[in-house]
Amino acid sequence: AQSVTQPDARVTVSEGASLQLRCKYSYSATPYLFWYVQYPRQGLQLLLKYYSGDPVVQGVNSFEAEFSKSNSSFHLQKASVHWSDSAVYFCALKGSNYQLIWGSGTKLIIKP
Amino acid sequence: AQTIHQWPVAEIKAVGSPLSLGCTIKGKSSPNLYWYWQATGGTLQQLFYSITVGQVESVVQLNLSASRPKDDQFILSTEKLLLSHSGFYLCAWSPTGGYQDTQYFGPGTRLLVL
Numbered sequence: 001a002q003s004v005t006q007p008d009a010r011v012t013v014s015e016g017a018s019l020q021l022r023c024k025y026s027y028s029a030t031p032y033l034f035w036y037v038q039y040p041r042q043g044l045q046l047l048l049k050y051y052s053g054d055p056v057v058q059g060v061n062s063f064e065a066e067f068s069k070s071n072s073s074f075h076l077q078k079a080s081v082h083w084s085d086s087a088v089y090f091c092a093l094k095g096s097n098y099q100l101i102w103g104s105g106t107k108l109i110i111k112p
Numbered sequence: 113a114q115t116i117h118q119w120p121v122a123e124i125k126a127v128g129s130p131l132s133l134g135c136t137i138k139g140k141s142s143p144n145l146y147w148y149w150q151a152t153g154g155t156l157q158q159l160f161y162s163i164t165v166g167q168v169e170s171v172v173q174l175n176l177s178a179s180r181p182k183d184d185q186f187i188l189s190t191e192k193l194l195l196s197h198s199g200f201y202l203c204a205w206s207p208t209g210g211y212q213d214t215q216y217f218g219p220g221t222r223l224l225v226l
Contacts, residue, residue, distance in 0.1 A: 032212060043202055043217040044156075051212055090155070098144060098161045098206075099171065100215060105155055 002027050004093045006103035014111045015083055021076040021106045023091030032094035033074045035065055038105075039087045047089075050074065061085075083110045114139040116218040118203050124224045128192050133221050135186040135203030143205040145186040146215060147178055150200040162186060198225045 003026045013019050025031055032051045036044040048059025055067040065076045074091060091103040117136045125131060137143050147159040158171045160178035168178045175194060179187045186203055203218040 034214070036217075041222070043219045044204075046214065046216065049214060094213070098146070098163070098169075099158055100156075102156045 002093060002095050002101050004091050004101050004103040006089075006091055006106050008106050009104065010107045010109065012109040012111060013081055016080050019076075019078045019081045019085075019108070021089050021091075021108065023074045023076065023103055025072055025074060025091075025093050027072075027093055031074075033065075033067065034092040034094075034100070035059065035063070035074075035076050036090045036092060037087045038090065044090065047076070081108075081110055083112065086110045114143075114205070114216070116203060116205055116216065118201075118218040118221050120221060121219075122222040122224075124226065125193050127195055127225055131188075131190050131193050131197070131223070133188040133201055133223075135188075135218055137184050137205045140184075140205065140207065142183060143207065144213070145180060146204040146206070147186065147188050148202040148204065148217075149174065150202060150220075152199060154199075156202065159188070193225045195225050198223055 005024045007022055034049045035047040037047050038044050047063050048057050048065055050057045050067045058064050063078050065074055067074050086108055088105045088107050090105045093101040095101045115138045119134045145162045148156045149159055150156050160168050160170055162168045162180040165180055165183050168180055176190045201221045204215040206213045206215045
């Protein structure tokens with residue numbers, strides 16, 4: 001079965017600290033994975049995507065993600081967060097029939 | 113560059129009343145189009161997708177229907193709203209629909225049903 005799990009509903013970090021948001025997937029074939037961000041009362045914006053190649057992919061706004069086939073994971077990272085990074089982050093997996101399979105989202109809270 | 117516009121920005125409607133939400137994509141011919149619903153604080157639920165004019169596939173209906181009357185337009189509607197229809201409706205587009213396809217989202221329409 002295809003699924004995406006974001007185990008942390010909420011993550012709180014201090015401004016300037018590093019960040020990791022976790023994403024685990026279940027998929028039998030080569031996964032096509034995404035991270036999207038949703039700022040309050042807005043639509044979703046694509047941060048980055050991975051299909052093949054270098055397992056570390058760079059995205060917008062200094063975000064990066066590391067794909068691990070052995071761990072079935074696609075964790076999002078940032079070296080130093082800013083207050084403007086406060087948002088909800090969604091991990092998604094390309095499924096069949098024009099569908100994306102979504103994680104439940106992680107709300108990122110930045111402490112001043 | 114492609115732009116995606118959704119209308120209206122927000123609606124407050126009565127239970128049992130009709131609804132029509134719209135989505136327009138400019139700058140891309142023959143896009144694949146998608147409707148999503150998001151409960152407050154929740155994840156996304158895909159409702160419909162369309163790969164060509166006049167053709168719409170249902171993923172989860174939720175007593176809603178969708179139509180694609182033009183290449184660049186996608187409409188979500190119902191004749192009778194339920195309280196459970198409240199939430200955030202997102203339209204998305206993608207270039208091809210192939211496996212390496214990527215979906216891009218509009219700004220959304222917020223719906224409150226009372």
